[in-house]
Amino acid sequence: MPTPPRPPAQVDDENAPQVMQEVRIPLQAVRGRGVATALAHRFVRDTREAVDDGWEAYVEEGDGPAPPTTRVHFETAKSAICANDSPDIYFDLSVNPYRGCEHGCVYCYARPTHSYLNLSPGLDFETQIIAKHNIAQLLRDELGRPSHVPQLINIGSATDCYQPVERELQLTRGLIEVMRDMRHPFSIITKSAGVERDLDLLAPLAAQRLTAVYVTITTLDPALARRMEPRAAAPHRRLRTIRTLAEAGIPVGVSVAPQIPFITEDMEQVLCAAHEAGARSAFYTVLRLPWELNPLFRQWLELHYPQRAARVLARVQDLHSLDPAQRAAGKVYGSDFATRMKGSGLWADLLRQRFAASCRKLGLNRQRTELDLTQYRAAYARNQGCLF
Template sequence: MPHAPPDPADHALFADPEGAEGVQVLPWPQAIKGRGSAWAIAHRFERDQREVFDDGWGSLDQQVQAQDLTPETQVLEEQARSILSSNQSPDIVFDLSINPYRGCEHGCIYCFARPTHSYLNLSPGLDFETRLVAKVNAAERLRAELSRPRYQPRLLCIGTATDAYQPIERRLGITRQVIEVLAEYRHPFSLVTKSSGVERDLDLIAPMAAQGLAAVYVSITTLDPQLARILEPRAAAPHRRLRTLRTLAEAGVPVGVSVSPLIPFINEPELERILEQAAEAGACSAFSIPLRLPWEVNPLFQDWLQQHFPDRSARVMARLRDLRGGRDNDPRFGSRMQGEGLWAELLQQRMRKACARLGLNRERTPMDLTRFMRPGASAAEPSAQGELF
């Protein structure tokens, strides 16, 4: 099992608790360029626990040097048994989701989906962004599931637990294959991404959008390129995301902006400026969610705070606890996506007023479920009927 780092305040002290002379003190590997976390944190299902031990042969020096190297991205292929996931949360507006990949190379330190790597017996830390799983038969499984006689179209979102346009999509094209199937069946969908890669598929998305079958939400967490570089190291730069938003809007695709997550004293002060830039680029709606810290995301984020913002880490965590009823994380339906208390109300008020001023307070783009039709089926078949959301 990967060993846990000691307190970030004192780095790594491989020392005798009695303070014996000659004890070696080594610096813990700090941030890895191009990665959100350098910590291969153990996941919550680990059965074994290991500790670092200096055997006197220089093994600790070798370990630190090895971890200073930027780890390469590995992609494992998976034959998925199912590709449509049902949503059980009343906080979410969609019914079904598709995630063509597991893990995400963007490396966003705050990603709420990091703990899902635990189910693969992999670390939610470094493994989540370096050991990816590609569902290579996603399009095949989707076609099979949409072809079932009893299937009825429901609100579908792509890229909820992984970015469907992360860098490996350029080579594998699984997301494009999925959209091709949705276009074939005229099944509506929305998509959330922080990648400019979505522009590649405008030839599919724009015609569907013209029929009320597609909408895209671009995630913009900051306008500061330096902050973006450490917060979400392999995602598109902020100015590039704004250009993507504009490109989509000019192509007739309904676009919204997600200013999520809002992290107190980190990107939260930028809320209004991000909304202004997004509206100017063509966004027609917006939403935001305060930072969530489920499971292993909590220690990973706090380690990141200590590395990059040691002067304000305590203040950030104190404000987050104000938003979460005194806890680091609040998993309860109804409050987990908005927070509670005075500071949560102030954030919501800022969001409402800015959206009203900028014309971003429109409802999310309705999806036309009535157009769904299995290839070769007649329009009169019950399977072709749906409802307008």
């Protein structure tokens, strides 16, 4: 029977060679980007970690890695309209001309969708943008089907339809032109001042009760906005966009979402500024951290707010009324359709009361924006015109 190998002997000689331990390279924020890493997605079998190989001390100025650039990939989409059956979302149909978003919002609930493309929900989500070049024609075809029943369609539910690449590609403008031709009601949600480019289309449609626009303003603090939403328009610029839209006669609302405990603390000020600029409706949601968004947001907290990271995550768990077993298992938010958007429990109730009190004081949400479904004409999709 072979003798089992003996464990290495303990060496007490201080002159003996010492075994070096690998040192992990600490995370560093990436200028102009929301997250710091290309975090591996949940379908990847192998993961890698960067370690210090000893050369860091010899790196000369200018030798570091170049900041990641944005690349646009074109996709021939198979469908345009996405349906959802979530009772907590105000629209049932949506169209997204892009996958990924260069705005780089660290809290974006759409980040995990990049995993289905074998891309990272981290840096890839904001640097590898997929453009659906045929989206307008697909929408025209789908709206022209005899089976289509008109209902509100939202543009930009899982991407910002006015992110920087839209300036060149104009896919969103193409979608609006299709909606105009079909007399189909739609809404837009964005953080970009780029929506002002399409005032020539939006203003006449708004006069016919066929469109409304919602502008997201998470905070008025420009330093915080730059950390959370590095390539979105500055808060003051979004307020100017609200004013421009309102003056053009377009129904405009403000989204103060997501609410992040101990990070976004100026809800009342945002609502007041947006109302002054011309917004007449408002809504909010609380932070959700599905799938890979959980570790990504934790990384962001450790980079920018290490002293309060634990408090923030604990309060997010409070907002979703997680029990001790769920917290111990690492769960951060509740995904139940009935509560995921607004949360539940004491802290969620306090947030709800703050929002409701501000809206009452300012006169927000007194009248609901109702778009007209009766004007839809499928015949326009086939370039036939209409007699009625």
